[in-house]
Amino acid sequence: MAASPQDTAAQLRAATTGFDWLFANELEKARETFANGVSPFHSLGLGVCAFLEAALGMETGLMTEASRLLALAEAGAKKQLKLAKSSDKTTQFPPGTEWELLHSDAVILLGLTHALSESYMGYLQCLYAMNSAHSKFSKLYKTVYPNGLQNYATPAASTANSRAASIRSEASGSSSQPTALKPAKSGFFSRFTGAALSAPTTPQAPIVAEEGSIDELILSGTAFGYGLFNLVFSLLPAKIRGVVGFLGFNHDRKLALQALAVSAAKTDVHAVFAGLSLMTYYGVVLLLSGYQANEAHIIKQYRAIVDKLESRYPTGSLWILNRAKILRMSYDPDGAINVLQEGLKPGRPHTFAQADGLLIFELAWTLLSQRRYQEAADAFIRVTEINSWSHATYYFIAAGCHISLKNYEKAQKLLDHIPELIEKKKIGGKDLPTEVFIKKKLAFYKEKQAALTGSEDNYAHAVKISPAEELGIFWNTHARITKEAAVAHLKDWATCLNPPPTIKTALLKEHVPSTEPAEAQNVADTPDELAIRSLLLGIVHRTAGDYAGSRAFLEDAEVRHSTVKVSTWVGGVTWFEHAVLDLKEMEARSSSSTMVGLGADTEEWARVLKGAVDKLDKALSLATQQVDLSSRLDSRIAMLKDEIASKKEMLGIAP
Numbered sequence: 212m213a214a215s216p217q218d219t220a221a222q223l224r225a226a227t228t229g230f231d232w233l234f235a236n237e238l239e240k241a242r243e244t245f246a247n248g249v250s251p252f253h254s255l256g257l258g259v260c261a262f263l264e265a266a267l268g269m270e271t272g273l274m275t276e277a278s279r280l281l282a283l284a285e286a287g288a289k290k291q292l293k294l295a296k297s298s299d300k301t302t303q304f305p306p307g308t309e310w311e312l313l314h315s316d317a318v319i320l321l322g323l324t325h326a327l328s329e330s331y332m333g334y335l336q337c338l339y340a341m342n343s344a345h346s347k348f349s350k351l352y353k354t355v356y357p358n359g360l361q362n363y364a365t366p367a368a369s370t371a372n373s374r375a376a377s378i379r380s381e382a383s384g385s386s387s388q389p390t391a392l393k394p395a396k397s398g399f400f401s402r403f404t405g406a407a408l409s410a411p412t413t414p415q416a417p418i419v420a421e422e423g424s425i426d427e428l429i430l431s432g433t434a435f436g437y438g439l440f441n442l443v444f445s446l447l448p449a450k451i452r453g454v455v456g457f458l459g460f461n462h463d464r465k466l467a468l469q470a471l472a473v474s475a476a477k478t479d480v481h482a483v484f485a486g487l488s489l490m491t492y493y494g495v496v497l498l499l500s501g502y503q504a505n506e507a508h509i510i511k512q513y514r515a516i517v518d519k520l521e522s523r524y525p526t527g528s529l530w531i532l533n534r535a536k537i538l539r540m541s542y543d544p545d546g547a548i549n550v551l552q553e554g555l556k557p558g559r560p561h562t563f564a565q566a567d568g569l570l571i572f573e574l575a576w577t578l579l580s581q582r583r584y585q586e587a588a589d590a591f592i593r594v595t596e597i598n599s600w601s602h603a604t605y606y607f608i609a610a611g612c613h614i615s616l617k618n619y620e621k622a623q624k625l626l627d628h629i630p631e632l633i634e635k636k637k638i639g640g641k642d643l644p645t646e647v648f649i650k651k652k653l654a655f656y657k658e659k660q661a662a663l664t665g666s667e668d669n670y671a672h673a674v675k676i677s678p679a680e681e682l683g684i685f686w687n688t689h690a691r692i693t694k695e696a697a698v699a700h701l702k703d704w705a706t707c708l709n710p711p712p713t714i715k716t717a718l719l720k721e722h723v724p725s726t727e728p729a730e731a732q733n734v735a736d737t738p739d740e741l742a743i744r745s746l747l748l749g750i751v752h753r754t755a756g757d758y759a760g761s762r763a764f765l766e767d768a769e770v771r772h773s774t775v776k777v778s779t780w781v782g783g784v785t786w787f788e789h790a791v792l793d794l795k796e797m798e799a800r801s802s803s804s805t806m807v808g809l810g811a812d813t814e815e816w817a818r819v820l821k822g823a824v825d826k827l828d829k830a831l832s833l834a835t836q837q838v839d840l841s842s843r844l845d846s847r848i849a850m851l852k853d854e855i856a857s858k859k860e861m862l863g864i865a866p
Contacts, residue, residue: 216301226252230480234524238563251287268565268598285317312432315347355433358415365472367515431477435485438470486516490533497540500850501791504857528566568597588612603632611679623671648839697755708736716760739778742771758796783833790826
């Protein structure tokens with residue numbers, strides 16, 4: 212027998228209490244609330260708890276438990292859906308729509324659980340789950356939003372030239388005509404991403420739903436699920452999106468972000484998850500894309516969502532985390548550190564260990580970006596006390612911090628632990644991508660030490676460029692640091708290797724009069740190290756505003772790529788950073804001229820944008836599956852290409 216409308220509403224209210232506990236950092240109280248109920252809402256709540264623990268802490272054991280619990284929620288929703296089909300209509304939507312939605316929630320979360328491994332196999336499993344979910348979200352979207360999303364409120368206003376011009380806030384009061392979406396290219400997914408989802412040519416009144424009602428659940432959940440599905444698919448590495456017959460898919464990330472924003476403006480559980488999804492996306496774009504077409508708009512949207520959720524759940528670590536990220540992305544690292552340290556104080560609820568682990572992780576990277584190496588090392592080791600994901604990676608970074616401090620004995624002790632840690636922690640019997648990178652670096656350091664001394668003992672002394680700073684390239688740690696920190700890096704890297712750099716830049720002349728190695732040595736350092744040095748110097752020159760110097764060093768790294776033996780990732784990453792340089796330099800040039808914004812020299816912008824895309828294509832061609840951390844670079848390239856497309860749209864340049 213199908214649940215009555217009263218029972219369904221009561222079950223939803225009871226389960227919502229559990230989610231409120233979860234978002235306030237009270238994980239145990241949330242679990243207790245969910246365990247006390249027998250509805251599919253409660254089953255989904257238990258699955259979400261395990262999923263968040265797995266996702267936030269990269270806990271492989273919890274991935275299995277999350278999959279089990281989400282499968283139970285999926286089965287329960289499927290049973291209720293079957294029973295509801297023959298029942299009377301109790302909402303503004305067809306009977307059983309709420310159970311169809313809940314079933315779809317479980318399916319997409321199961322797919323995301325597969326993607327947590329950051330491996331190509333995990334991405335493939337995620338893709339298959341997404342394939343299973345796509346028809347469900349297509350059907351729900353067309354049922355719940357037959358006239359599109361254009362007249363639904365979102366958390367923050369959008370400027371006329373923003374990445375999502377159709378998004379408006381409740382206060383905006385805009386009555387502009389919605390613009391029809393362009394049909395997608397013909398392909399497997401075109402039936403739900405193309406013409407079927409085109410916006411109407413005349414405004415339509417949005418469906419109104421009472422807060423906390425089943426109708427709001429359906430409206431918010433449909434927008435969340437549809438938006439998240441498209442966003443996740445668009446962020447998968449190009450190699451994965453291109454397999455198993457999906458070549459025809461033309462994802463619409465702009466529509467995905469709009470759908471998530473519509474959901475985030477509601478008050479139900481999906482609204483919180485939509486906000487979390489948007490915050491995660493905005494944080495990733497600001498951190499990893501390298502360049503943003505409209506950075507001010509991203510931060511505005513990001514801050515509006517954080518403000519809303521933090522006011523509702525002031526003790527929640529996830530909102531504290533994102534408040535700190537906004538500060539860090541706004542070049543206020545000290546403010547970010549203060550927010551994170553306040554969030555970790557003993558007086559706050561700390562039963563959600565994985566969420567707290569994210570605060571510590573963010574704190575560690577922010578301290579590293581500020582060259583506070585001892586504090587950063589301590590923070591990275593502290594992360595290992597919170598979660599079980601790749602302790603080898605955290606030890607490797609901490610060792611790098613101690614190498615920067617010239618504390619070689621402590622660094623060596625940490626490095627000596629790493630092989631054992633890697634053997635303990637494998638996903639599907641394979642090393643994690645970062646651990647594959649680390650194993651190669653350890654072998655490289657040992658080989659260099661043996662060549663220098665005849666023995667591998669104390670090989671930490673052979674390390675000239677901190678592994679923490681080298682891994683920081685992949686996390687884009689050096690892009691949003693202060694000029695003072697950039698200059699300090701410059702002094703270190705310009706004097707750490709033999710032979711010294713032959714490139715003379717304005718920044719080097721000002722701050723490093725002599726680039727002779729700080730430690731006298733007669734033996735030349737390796738081609739790998741010289742290439743990485745040029746890449747790092749190129750990045751920090753750009754951060755410090757010396758674009759000519761940055762270009763000289765990046766071009767040098769591109770040439771040296773052919774000489775590297777171990778660090779084969781240098782070529783692809785350098786071409787990516789070169790594309791970022793071109794865009795940032797053009798942005799600075801147009802901002803300082805009399806032709807600002809839309810009045811900028813569009814012909815010059817078109818040339819720069821085309822050149823950046825060419826460089827990204829070159830980077831992608833070098834990021835083969837055999838290259839370390841290539842999937843991360845692949846995703847960064849996709850994000851930057853989207854930013855380029857947004858810039859073209861803003862300037863009226865044809866795609």
